[in-house]
Amino acid sequence: MTPDRTALRGILFDKDGTLVDYEATWAPINRRVAEIAARGDPTLAHRLLEIGGHDPAADRVRGGSLLAASHTREIAQAWIEAGADFALDDLSQQMDSAFAEGARNAVPVTNVAGLFDRLRARGFALGVATSDGAQAARATLARLDIDTDGLFVAGYDSGFGGKPEPGMVWGFCAATGLAPTEVIVVGDNLHDMEMATAAGCAAALGVLTGTGSEAELATKAHTVLPSIDALEPWLDQGR
Structure with a gap:
């Protein structure tokens, strides 16, 4: 089922293999x-x-x-x-x-800070959910020059549980006031896709800059993109 992209309000990103080259x-x-x-x-x-x-x-x-x-x-x-x-x-x-x-x-897959700035300008609430610790996650985001003010950041040790459980998504929703049906998850691993499904998200998007193969991700993802560089064109489809 194709999500209504006009209804999307939040994007929760995995970190390793998604924002940075794994x-x-x-x-x-x-x-x-x-x-x-x-x-x-x-x-x-x-x-x-x-x-x-x-x-x-x-x-x-x-x-x-x-x-x-x-x-x-x-x-x-x-x-x-x-x-x-x-x-x-x-x-x-x-x-x-x-x-x-x-x-x-950390080696970014693209100009992640620029992407985040553009997505924020479009009105999206953004977050990062990782199986890494929260301290390491924030260190990575600092390396990528990402402004973490107002950015939801959750690690395995942040109290929301780990992937593929839905807690990080629900924590993001609680922090932003969004419903899971207004949120998409972007990640490189089946755990990311499964987390999105368990939480009731609008869609789970796989990317090929990490450890997951296209064939593997396609079993659980709404769609598989080459990288987060393809995210904005995907969001623009149907708008």
Whole structure:
């Protein structure tokens, strides 16, 4: 069913793979975090990356894998079970700190700040919902020169639950006064599409700048775009 684009009032973006190029941004961060979890043991670090879905040779992450779709505590728990010698809270804290530090080198997929300015000028309420921590999310947005005043930002640790649960969408709606039927979700992963569906959003749009393939995303998305550069033309269709 094609959504009524004239009724759309809000856009909730995923962060990694949607606003920033996933591989260019996260390949070095993933390697660093695995080294931390492995306490410098290269064999264990290699194993942890593989468990996370990161192919160390190709520097690519598999769609739907732990590193692609899960939040820090879920990754940390899996790595502890695989041999990382940490308590869960300790490893999660160190990973979140490394994620936030690495975000300073985030590679945007386009001029995201310009896109946000244009969408705001058109009257859209905007938000960012990520499986990353809120601190790292805000560090990334600062790197992208995005004005966060009035911008809804939710991480896995913001109290709304994680993807694919609907809580982040409902938090965005509560903050903006919008109904889910006035909101679209834009993301690179099936968890983003599933979150939109669970929340009752008008549409879920997939983008191909992250870990999800077109064939994979098409199973749950209303449509799949090459990148967020194609969002404005999509919004203009039918207006």
